[in-house]
Amino acid sequence: MKISVVGGGYVGLVTGTCFAELGHNVTIIEIDPEKVRAINNGKPPIYENGLEDLLKKNTARRLRASTGYKPVTDADIVFISVGTPPKPDGSANLAYIASASTSIGEALKNTSTYCVVVVKSTVPPGTTDKIVRPAVLLESGKTEKEIGFAMNPEFLREGRAVEDFLHPDRIVIGSSDSRAGNRVAEVYTDIRAPVLRTGLTAAEMIKYASNAFLATKISFSNEIGNICKRLGIDVYEVMQGVGPDPRIGPRFLNAGAGFGGSCFPKDVSALISLAESCGEDPQLLRSVIEVNEQQPQRMIQLLERHVPSLNGKKIAVLGLAFKDNTDDIRDSRAIPVIEALVKKGARVAAYDPMAIPSMRKLFPDIEYCVKVEDALTAAEGCLVMTEWPEFSQLDKEFDLMAQRVIIEGRRILCCDTTEGICW
Numbered sequence: 001m002k003i004s005v006v007g008g009g010y011v012g013l014v015t016g017t018c019f020a021e022l023g024h025n026v027t028i029i030e031i032d033p034e035k036v037r038a039i040n041n042g043k044p045p046i047y048e049n050g051l052e053d054l055l056k057k058n059t060a061r062r063l064r065a066s067t068g069y070k071p072v073t074d075a076d077i078v079f080i081s082v083g084t085p086p087k088p089d090g091s092a093n094l095a096y097i098a099s100a101s102t103s104i105g106e107a108l109k110n111t112s113t114y115c116v117v118v119v120k121s122t123v124p125p126g127t128t129d130k131i132v133r134p135a136v137l138l139e140s141g142k143t144e145k146e147i148g149f150a151m152n153p154e155f156l157r158e159g160r161a162v163e164d165f166l167h168p169d170r171i172v173i174g175s176s177d178s179r180a181g182n183r184v185a186e187v188y189t190d191i192r193a194p195v196l197r198t199g200l201t202a203a204e205m206i207k208y209a210s211n212a213f214l215a216t217k218i219s220f221s222n223e224i225g226n227i228c229k230r231l232g233i234d235v236y237e238v239m240q241g242v243g244p245d246p247r248i249g250p251r252f253l254n255a256g257a258g259f260g261g262s263c264f265p266k267d268v269s270a271l272i273s274l275a276e277s278c279g280e281d282p283q284l285l286r287s288v289i290e291v292n293e294q295q296p297q298r299m300i301q302l303l304e305r306h307v308p309s310l311n312g313k314k315i316a317v318l319g320l321a322f323k324d325n326t327d328d329i330r331d332s333r334a335i336p337v338i339e340a341l342v343k344k345g346a347r348v349a350a351y352d353p354m355a356i357p358s359m360r361k362l363f364p365d366i367e368y369c370v371k372v373e374d375a376l377t378a379a380e381g382c383l384v385m386t387e388w389p390e391f392s393q394l395d396k397e398f399d400l401m402a403q404r405v406i407i408e409g410r411r412i413l414c415c416d417t418t419e420g421i422c423w
């Protein structure tokens with residue numbers, strides 16, 4: 001099939017590249033000319049495990065990127081995967097979705113074949129029907145007999161997105177009618193996974209409910225962990241005994257500094273805002289966010305038990321990415337921790353295998369180290385913020401510190417004499 005993917009960010013680039021790998025002819029339409037150039041040169045503008053190889057292989061064959069919407073004119077199917085960032089009140093900003101829909105509509109004005117427009121971005125229920133559909137139909141001057149509409153949420157974890165795309169545990173396809181849904185299903189023919197067909201709004205809600213549930217599991221584990229810490233119990237031992245119950249499941253029970261990333265914080269906030277707008281009081285979801293915001297502050301409180309005055313002290317922060325295997329720092333728990341340290345006058349020395357360039361834009365004035373050893377040398381305290389596997393090997397490096405005060409926000413170190421946030 002001929003596929004256009006609008007938005008070449010984390011989701012759009014992985015989606016487009018994997019569709020090309022499945023044998024489709026794909027054009028990624030991306031507003032940023034630098035990203036377009038990089039993609040066409042086979043160089044992903046972001047780091048994602050396995051993506052570079054697939055991109056190199058497919059840019060030579062079935063994948064290209066462009067800044068203009070012309071490729072939409074002969075597409076069988078168009079996926080929208082532009083960002084839906086949070087507005088100051090937590091609700092989703094749908095401006096990019098709206099402008100992409102208008103541009104797609106314009107491009108479809110003079111076409112003669114049936115095309116389906118699919119929303120892949122995470123959007124509040126009603127967006128595909130009330131914003132995308134009218135904009136595309138108005139601009140194109142066409143009817144729903146000529147253009148179909150669908151919503152196909154992604155469940156890609158950053159760092160493992162290619163694997164998640166090619167081996168999903170389910171494919172959700174919401175559509176306005178069966179013809180549109182069937183076309184989306186066809187694109188995934190070669191992927192073995194259960195396919196769930198729903199209406200448009202249910203598909204939109206499935207994404208929010210899934211992410212809110214996963215975020216709830218993490219905040220729940222953190223709350224249990226905080227209680228365990230008071231009682232001198234190891235929460236990881238506890239969760240090992242909780243997870244085997246199939247009604248609960250063993251994954252996403254890792255207590256620590258909380259969840260970051262482009263999805264959980266923003267999607268839970270958007271769901272809260274959505275609930276409030278329809279007269280609900282989403283107490284549980286609000287608590288999920290509250291617990292998550294407190295966890296980084298607990299790291300600082302623990303540190304201050306060992307280093308009572310942080311003013312002028314060198315503090316090492318290991319891990320800046322919001323999780324391992326990515327260079328993404330969006331809503332990383334390292335951000336509030338660095339903010340608090342800087343506010344208290346500490347000299348922050350930060351290390352991350354991948355995310356230093358992104359964090360430098362946010363905090364240009366702290367020290368960035370190319371080696372863990374440089375961050376640790378003469379530090380009075382160390383905070384571990386990301387579950388990078390390479391941190392598990394650290395031990396004697398901590399002897400470079402002025403004193404061995406190590407506060408773990410992720411259960412990743414194997415050495416002794418560390419203090420965990422929840423254990």
Ligand code: UDX
Nearest residue numbers: 007008009010011012030031081082083084096121122
């Ligand atoms: C995606 C989804 O779209 C979001 O709803 C979901 O919750 C998380 O994943 P992501 O791919 O992570 O977002 O966002 P980002 O990396 O910011 O990519 C969006 C891309 O769209 C950017 O490259 C941006 O330049 C591009 N864009 C934006 C366009 O090409 N056209 C526009 O009109 C707006």
Ligand code: UDX
Nearest residue numbers: 154155156157158252253254258259260261263322323
């Ligand atoms: C998430 C969802 O997993 C994915 O399905 C969705 O489409 C996008 O959002 P992602 O944000 O890439 O993916 O990463 P994920 O692995 O889910 O981790 C999110 C955050 O939760 C990270 O900060 C991680 O450190 C934290 N986390 C995860 C925990 O604190 N404890 C856990 O047990 C698991």
